[in-house]
Amino acid sequence: MSVPHGDSLGQVLGERRHLLAVAFRMLGTSADAEDAVQEAYARWFRLSDDERAGIRSPEAWLTRVTANVCLDVLGSARHRREQYVGEWLPEPLSGTAVGGGSTAVDPLDRVTLDDSVTMALLVMLESLTPAERVAFVLHDVFAMPFDEIAVIVGRTPQATRKLASTARRHIAERRRREASAERHDEVVREFWAACESGDLSGLLTLLDPSAVTRVDGGGQVRAVLKPILGADKVARFLLGGLAKQGELVPSLETVHGLAGIVFRLDGIVAGVATLDVHDDLVTDIWFTLNPAKLTTWNQP
Template identity: 50%
Template structure:
């Protein structure tokens, strides 16, 4: 019997996309999401066939386990990120249709890019407590009832409702009205052109006076320790980088579902920039330079 194929394997594995989508939104890191999903399946297959068959809804069981694992990761991640050198930015995801030579079967292929994964949204999620984030994502994004959320978070349904309300308030207070995708694409393109031309006046005109730029590094990559605030300060930093980035190629790419920029040197991605545009001005720039977060952005050599 042990050699017989598992008749429920296709059903169980069909949940993988859902689990990746859920875990990425909860953790802001595809690498961590992959680890959580792998551990979730390991726990499923650690059970006997009889134990598995006794579970009425395997999908619900997998979601519950993944949710609890994510909650544990978030709790420990808060400690790790307090000691992170510089600002911590969620891992950016590319639009795979723009990368024809990407690895087949990449988990990123199975992450649905929508409003709940744009960089501005993920950054706000980082300001939440682990319980707030889990309650909000499960209920408001994935539409789980609070009774089920409570089983994952380990609190009462009423407490989970309060957590989601608090999280919703954070989202509302932090996010400015966003521009349409076509408008953001135009503004990001103009920013790229002005950056390449070292046109200081044009760069300043494209930035909100109170704009903020945040960069993260990692490993041997240097980073800006604190956010850069104000259009003139950002432009000063951008123009200073122009010399450092001589010889690079700047590409227009989709970053977490929205127009962004990718900086490559000799075909290797060294920076991914995500933007938040409000009206006709850039309000936030997130520049991800940590190589561990850029693994999906450069196709491996064959």
């Protein structure tokens, strides 16, 4: 295997941050994103010097290959998630981290997520087909032309444009009543105050009548396996759980740019709760307890 040297190597490795951002939005976990980017680099370094010299834009090549890897993963993800114990949720990120480290050559570089990458958006992306998700992320988020995306998804440019349009419409409909970041955080603070005080009636006024709570334990920790439906059941579940939290220490913190609730045990993050707010009411509460999805919170 031949390896480029000097500036060319630095340029190629410098794309890692961008590639991780692409892969995370497509796959929803930092571990899967890391694996996809690792595979893209492996394919790059397997090329001969002449093959690499013939590639005018290493960034575009690496992005296409990363997207292809992600598309393959998404195609098999539905089967894998059928085997998953309980509810599968995307990974809630601590601040800006996917992986760790600080330099371009570190195999676990950090990637900054903009504030639009909320937990709610990642959950919405899960409802798309793999091709829709790839087309939407590459075009609407990273401005890749449809003719290039068409090669990745194996469709015509016109069909690829329709994929992105369908995904965009689906997401827009789901986000139409979504609260602003400021109002979201205000509602979450009120919600958490009601939880801490055990105020059932106050909590019910903040929950949408059809509110849903989902808990992702991944079979690694004890967790409710099915969604909890309806404001009354959700409220009683929350207050009952908090009454039994033992030595867990909760705090309001920023998750994906919005207020969320983080639970620690002996200084280690054991759970993260993220919420969706529509029309000033909490519609969804997502609890992530699977330790594999909390690694970005517990890095040194």
